[in-house]
Amino acid sequence: MTRSADADGRVLLGHAAFFDRLRRWAVERPTADAVIAADGTALPYGRLVAAVAATSAHLRDNGARPGEPVAIPTGNSVASIVTILAAAALGAVPLLFDAGATEQERSQLMRLAEARTCVPPVVAREPAAWPEPPAHVQELALVTSGTNGLPKVVGKHWAAVVDNSVRFAEVAGYGDADRILCTTPLHHAFAFGVVLVPALFTGATIVLAPHPPLPSALVPLLAETRATVVQSVPFLYGAALETMPSHGLPDLRLCVSAGEPLRPAVRSAWLEATGARLRDQYGATELGQIGFAAPDGPDDACRLVPGVQARTRLDGEWSAGEGELFVRVPGRPSRYLGQDELTQRSYVDGWFRTGDWGTVDGSGRIVVTGRVNRRVVVGGRKVDPAEVENAVRSMPGVRDCVAVVGEDAGYVAFVVAEPDVTELGLRRHLAALLSSYKIPRRLHLVPALPRTTTGKIRMAPLWQGLTDGSAT
Amino acid sequence: MHDVDTAGHSDPEALVRRRLAERIGDEVAYGIGVDEPFLAVGVDSLDLMHVVAQLEQDADVKQVAEAELWAVASSIASLVAYISLESDGGGDGASVGAGEDAQPVRPGPGGHA
Structure with a gap:
């Protein structure tokens, strides 16, 4: 032994x-x-x-x-x-x-x-x-x-x-x-x-x-x-x-x-x-x-x-x-x-x-x-945003996505998709792939993910969109 | 839908959908069928815990019959049954909607609590 x-x-x-x-x-x-x-x-x-x-x-x-x-x-x-x-x-x-x-x-x-x-x-x-x-x-x-x-x-x-x-x-x-x-x-x-x-x-x-x-x-x-x-x-x-x-x-x-x-x-x-x-x-x-x-x-x-x-x-x-x-x-x-x-x-x-x-x-x-990497904690459970984003992108009509945790908004995703993609339809798609706790509380459909010249996503305009109503 | 007064709320389904919308947004809360499992649209248990806690306050729930969340919060229908049971003295509270095909009415502007 x-x-x-x-x-x-x-x-x-x-x-x-x-x-x-x-x-x-x-x-x-x-x-x-x-x-x-x-x-x-x-x-x-x-x-x-x-x-x-x-x-x-x-x-x-x-x-x-x-x-x-x-x-x-x-x-x-x-x-x-x-x-x-x-x-x-x-x-x-x-x-x-x-x-x-x-x-x-x-x-x-x-x-x-x-x-x-x-x-x-x-x-x-x-x-x-x-x-x-x-x-x-x-x-x-x-x-x-x-x-x-x-x-x-x-x-x-x-x-x-x-x-x-x-x-x-x-x-x-x-x-x-x-x-x-x-x-x-x-x-x-x-x-x-x-x-x-x-x-x-x-x-x-x-x-x-x-x-x-x-x-x-x-x-x-x-x-x-x-x-x-x-x-x-x-x-x-x-x-x-x-x-x-x-x-x-x-x-x-x-x-x-x-x-x-x-x-x-x-x-x-x-x-x-x-x-x-x-x-x-x-x-x-x-x-x-x-x-x-x-x-x-x-x-x-x-x-x-x-x-x-x-x-x-x-x-x-x-x-x-x-x-x-x-x-x-x-x-x-x-x-x-x-x-x-x-x-x-x-x-x-x-x-x-x-x-x-x-x-x-x-x-x-x-x-x-704090945290060094992107892994987020949702109600005490750890979630890998990359796994979630991959699942979102697997939905036909979805072009881009980022899953993040905001101070006020909680755990959400911003999604760029064709007009026929709906939040409810996307949730049904995700529910077949992911445990519920990994699915963001809100899936906000946005026209684009603004990026810096180096390709990094600029989060500030996305959060602002939630405030001014341009994100659905 | 049977007409139950839930601590002043004459339409328990509307109350449930409103509280759900406050947590996860209008599209899901008003788009999900009354009997469609929350799991089928990936509603997280943590969000449902918040919704149930709010509904228990709304409906003045004093006696908790079940200890497991999914026993009372698997769908819109089960949540309506939960808060209706509390206020109607133990009625069946089960037949709360016309099924998944029913189209819930989305509130107009300012319709949220």
Whole structure:
């Protein structure tokens, strides 16, 4: 079995440590709830481990093999968790992607990962022995947006994932009495690394909110499940405030927020309403949890999670001040499946290029101040404008397009097209190609995209067109 | 369409389309069929969350029956049913339009809230 070590030679927790711990809970605390679904049904640790063993056998019977990717259309369900764990226990490479992905998106991901098997989430019932421990390096694959028109399928080593997740759990103080409400998609690194892995490792209970949730249902869900930890995004925290009861949420002790900056008003209102501080988490699919706001630290800064190192680079040189943030975490570096050249370009001297701009100091305080590349964040979800523009241009009659985020207008696209192209028709075309979150909120039809002499699009006249009504 | 008074809004479909238009524009909000899935025109869940939150205020929704967004916000019809159920004491709220072929009326200038 392969073991990984960090820069100090410390052996990392990995695949075996994670599943040993899961099976230990099944023996020591078989009736303790491991997962509670949105409909209230609970799966205790004893039954979870039995279900994982049975489902591993089911997957093997259906073509899953150690070392090979198994695509899993993932939702926030007990079956998704069981299937992910079953594939991993078998030694296969679970490739997690949104169950709502379009056929084109799914085909693209599977092609990049060279995945031949796709299995819907399932909970097998036929009793089976626990699978033999896999003999090779264990990986899993998560999907994130790219910047070149292609999504990224990130191959991550379990040793890096488990070690980082457990370190995060230690910083966050997770324990077996915690009930951790997961409000974001399980296939995203945020939920995987802040909820799924650390919760099961520490023997806590995962409470699954439906995804996407109805905002007004979140607070009742928090209250009914007596969640002690909630993992969510700024928009949902803000929306939940609208339905907060006067007595607050007395069981809640920790609130993790990520994806986009928190507005100060939401931060203070949440603290006042619940007594629990919203704490920012800074992470990346390729790295896991990079930073986490200290309980009593400044609002705009995170502390590096133990084991994580960060530095900045400016004008091609390592720098001490503000610059592009480069990070490395213990364990083998992640890679982009099917995009070797992109993997090589993403590292400098073994440090991963985050694409974020910011500062980091010697005490481990990290502040993100912006983005270096074009990738945009829409409600906490990362979108590659190039992928969207390619899809828009594939519509017959469309001549040109740019997708951008404006301060007031939000995420929009400006489109140059023949007169018979309509916004509604274009949306129907895009809906067949892209997940809904990638489709701009508005598709503004304009006569032309004004450009500089060097060919760069001049955005100011386009934004002005929205104000004076010349864009439809 | 059945005639439901939704916290002072006599035409819940018009209210739903108006709130949708404020978020994603007139063309989609008034062009989409009453039963056409929002997913078919790529309306994002985040935009629908905003619309639902606004409609809940408009219709004074106090009791949330479902926790999943798509259960109440898959189409214009389902949103109308959601806010109508709240105000009509639990009526079926389902038969809210004449189907996808119905042509919704786009408001004139100044027709937005």
